[in-house]
Amino acid sequence: VRLLFINPNTSSDITALVTSAALGFASPGTEITGATGRFGARYILTRAAAAVAAHAALDAYAEFGAGADVVVLACFGDPGLAALKEIAHQPVVGMAEAACALAATQGERFAIVTGGVLWGPMLEEFVATLGMRHRLAAVRTIAPSGADIARDPDGALDLLAAACNASATQDGADCVILGGAGLADIAAKIAGRVRIPVIDSIGTAVRAAEALGAQRPVKAHARQLAAIPPVATIGLEEKLAALMEGR
Amino acid sequence: VRLLFINPNTSSDITALVTSAALGFASPGTEITGATGRFGARYILTRAAAAVAAHAALDAYAEFGAGADVVVLACFGDPGLAALKEIAHQPVVGMAEAACALAATQGERFAIVTGGVLWGPMLEEFVATLGMRHRLAAVRTIAPSGADIARDPDGALDLLAAACNASATQDGADCVILGGAGLADIAAKIAGRVRIPVIDSIGTAVRAAEALGAQRPVKAHARQLAAIPPVATIGLEEKLAALMEGR
Amino acid sequence: VRLLFINPNTSSDITALVTSAALGFASPGTEITGATGRFGARYILTRAAAAVAAHAALDAYAEFGAGADVVVLACFGDPGLAALKEIAHQPVVGMAEAACALAATQGERFAIVTGGVLWGPMLEEFVATLGMRHRLAAVRTIAPSGADIARDPDGALDLLAAACNASATQDGADCVILGGAGLADIAAKIAGRVRIPVIDSIGTAVRAAEALGAQRPVKAHARQLAAIPPVATIGLEEKLAALMEGR
Amino acid sequence: VRLLFINPNTSSDITALVTSAALGFASPGTEITGATGRFGARYILTRAAAAVAAHAALDAYAEFGAGADVVVLACFGDPGLAALKEIAHQPVVGMAEAACALAATQGERFAIVTGGVLWGPMLEEFVATLGMRHRLAAVRTIAPSGADIARDPDGALDLLAAACNASATQDGADCVILGGAGLADIAAKIAGRVRIPVIDSIGTAVRAAEALGAQRPVKAHARQLAAIPPVATIGLEEKLAALMEGR
Amino acid sequence: VRLLFINPNTSSDITALVTSAALGFASPGTEITGATGRFGARYILTRAAAAVAAHAALDAYAEFGAGADVVVLACFGDPGLAALKEIAHQPVVGMAEAACALAATQGERFAIVTGGVLWGPMLEEFVATLGMRHRLAAVRTIAPSGADIARDPDGALDLLAAACNASATQDGADCVILGGAGLADIAAKIAGRVRIPVIDSIGTAVRAAEALGAQRPVKAHARQLAAIPPVATIGLEEKLAALMEGR
């Protein structure tokens, strides 16, 4: 099964990091390629950056989506997920959505630990849009952003492990998601130090994508995620324009 | 009070229509200007078009936002609303959000009537994000899009009035919102034929903006809508880049 | 547009205060008159007082409602709101309902600050009936009642500003409503000292009433707020009896 | 145990009917007395009538409440229930609240059948304030009001049995409440013809009141239903004024 | 009315204790018998023990259920309640469900106090299945289990009273349930020391059962709790097998 990981920020080193980590979780025979946003924030920390990233994710899909069996939106927070599901011909997996879906099966309440304090309220709202607000024990953020952690993962291990344990002892979480493309491979490093199960968002997205790939669901012919009619556009990159205009 | 109406689609005739209608609802002394999206769909009918429009709304704000007291996001469905509230120095009014907020005070359940069948599920999801799903009796769409209605408003009056009445008799709505920038001045034309109160989304947005302008709330210095830190970007139009990068 | 402010407690000085403050927020051309409850508590602090005030509000409407375009129920907590909407021929605005509706558009969560500690749980329940319990960060009350504050507004400024700031820093509110007929003009005095936007409940009610007045919605001919059949009564003041009996 | 049934409408024949039916359900040793509203609607069919009845219920409690162990608010819809719980020195049972509480234990979803079509939306809203909206299969009303049924109970049996069965077959109810002071003794007459269990609201209220009486809970000294401070009043009947003013 | 109390744990002394306490609450003429689980935990403290107890409750019903008018599942937490309601020919009362239903009528929010710390999250989840999670102020558990308390009730009075008061002052409960078959007669002993009303789960279950017995609802002929078709089984005790197989 061929998975396309779309990193909707504009840092190709993050793309390389996340696809490399994803391969480590993949089953034999799974192929993984990556795509990076052409415009927008180097690293997504604000709602405005996320809004631009949603556009960039569609743009990247228009450019690189053709050969994939399943598309993974590889930014924890899933900017543009609904639009990507609508426009894509394949199943789409959101990294945060998949991790929350799995976490909710492994305890009454789950926590999210990630880098970058501004992500706190953004992720609370995201979980609310999933209809899982009552299952969320807390979002705990540490000061270094995911990009910072990607540059120096070992320097953040203590902070992240402490945040995970605090989510159990102070917030009442039954399990904890380590979320973020920049947090690749961190879960395995700290799981032994954390009192509750740790869920890796990249690993979870890979397996959810494989699950969909193995079942090969077809594009819906009805309802919300069915193929949509063309709309006239101006000012867009050619491939996205063609995709939206049905050309 | 100076209101900036941002039309996030790329049709300047819709911008002209909505600002003209808005003036008709405004109090003496209110000034209204308009801005149009530079890129994206001519008329927003899909999630993908809405995602691009969110970016275009931020871009338009970066270009034209400086002198306004209050910003109105003038597309019923409010693409990019959270990001615009975050980045703007002024209060921001979403046309759909404001209309739903008022409608919820005028009955146990409200309906939305608009043009373009694809808007049905998109608006249901939008109302859910407001936490008002249980107050929504139904979204009823008619086949002509808002753009079509803007071109031939009188041709759609019967369809729209019938949809409004059906929302009362079949869906149990206590009042009904006529939503959409393209539906300017329709509410007044059909109110006499509808069995429940009809709420005009443009008029409501004007008055909500005036209410905020009269109270002149300052930008938050704390919490979710406080000013945010700069993020590095690439590939954006200069003014949006400067705004996001804090230059 | 002619607005009738019904103060359902029995203190005419509060009525004078709230109508005066309302005029300060009104658009040019808006006329405002007031009515005061004939029986019940001098100032509403208990559920029992609120229950009596609901009756008094209907009674005042029967006496003074005839010439108004829109009716404002001018007690933060809105006693009798549903009944007043049912019986009135005009649109009705509840001061607390309108303020909550606006506040919910200006942040993920809002707080309410008011005078009188017993109002705390009563307002929490009120917000729950609006279906907005999950949007309410907290109700913070100060010991002086609204009536006390009305007598000595400057003496309460520090307490109120501190409560507003605490709602941001301790309760996670994105904006805060200053609620209460007795808190006229306080918002403008303390807004500069508060870290999040402050919403004035009187100003908000005025503009919401103007919004409805500008759209002139007719009385519903169907559903919950449609005109109701007469019921036989005994023991009521003549005008309310006539209104309820359809005479 | 001494139970006071407060009928908040102004028809003493309904009071006699409901207390007589209540005695038939009571355990040996239970004493039941009744009180009737002094002012307001003969029979409650509208929100305005219910608002006045809330006042009348408090007034009746002030007059007759002294000797009771438990107070039952004997109007299905429970006007003034929260205020009565606040002001009363004894536990208070709402006839509709108690019936819904029991019904929710006897099936996933329950229905309410009663007389008077205007009660439909009022009872839906009431159940929502109990937080049980998702447990309510439907409110089915028949055209004769509870007062009409009280005058000619046998004439309504077929209509009521049909509504009960329709709530099972069409609305998915697992059990059904026959609600209303005027529907005394109807449940026993039609239970054999109804496909799901029928719950009598009067019988349920009696037993809930006895359960509280047997446990003799004291008035709360803390929290929402604790004794409240006196408030100054004008224009009220002497005994209610004395109760509210703490004299 | 004949009540069968099924104690689904395997301690007959607890059965004796709970039926004795139940008689103290019963009306004249009520007969109470008990049945004890044949297999499973001596005292239920874990989800696994509760799952086995659900089976044991069905097994006990198959053995002893024939002559009862109403069945009470006498373990606070109600293991197997839905299955017992389905299979029983009589109305079934869950001790925890009945107590929560009554408590929810005596305050905006209720607390539960019981013995055994593991019951905390189990009861939170149980209340959630009732759809009452938002009404639950807290579950407060003390270290001694219900079995420990049954052996030395007086030794636990101080701990239990303190937990009840803490639920009022720290958790915001308006009333508090003392839950558990092992806590027989404790409520009466500590009520005078607790600042909010105390609800006895055994007494409440008795009266709820009497309320159902007095109304004699028949087994549903439709919907979820109607009689079910036989299923083939193996390995079960003969009477349960016969009941499930329709023999």
Add this chain to the structure above:
Amino acid sequence: VRLLFINPNTSSDITALVTSAALGFASPGTEITGATGRFGARYILTRAAAAVAAHAALDAYAEFGAGADVVVLACFGDPGLAALKEIAHQPVVGMAEAACALAATQGERFAIVTGGVLWGPMLEEFVATLGMRHRLAAVRTIAPSGADIARDPDGALDLLAAACNASATQDGADCVILGGAGLADIAAKIAGRVRIPVIDSIGTAVRAAEALGAQRPVKAHARQLAAIPPVATIGLEEKLAALMEGR
């Protein structure tokens, strides 16, 4: 990774069917073994059968659980899931829970299609316990039970495909789960005839189990799913007794 599929009914042919189908979905290197309930219903169609099956699932785990990396509860409806998660040393996947978690990521609302009409309300309640009731478009059941379908899969294809399509066109489902151990391999056979994506519950459970196995989460040392204290038991099979008693 070694997966143990526990079939909690007592039909070993269903166990063989589901493990065989599971292998077809598994990644290279995944080993799958099965265990069958020792007592209870041949096929689970009632709440009583499900309650017994919960006990049987624990019993089977005690007998066969030792060597597995992940345990799959292989009955769509997941009887005993919470207890199994509590007692197991490994992660546990419920077949229905996993399918619902995935389905909720592939559309706003999902439907469930399965065999056996009594499963309809049971599955609605199950989805409610997951907190996903608002995401469930409908449960559609066909008359043949899962056991019947297992015996003659091809005879049910038309019925099942029709139910899936009806869930899209009549219930508004965006995707549909084919649920049930007996419905092995049906999804692949009918997917081409269904207008929305079809999700196979067995395939989904396999991949969810592999995702957990790949991350090797340890048993929680804190919170709800942490190891629990021993409880004394009587009358249980020796291995379950030993497990519950901590021997």
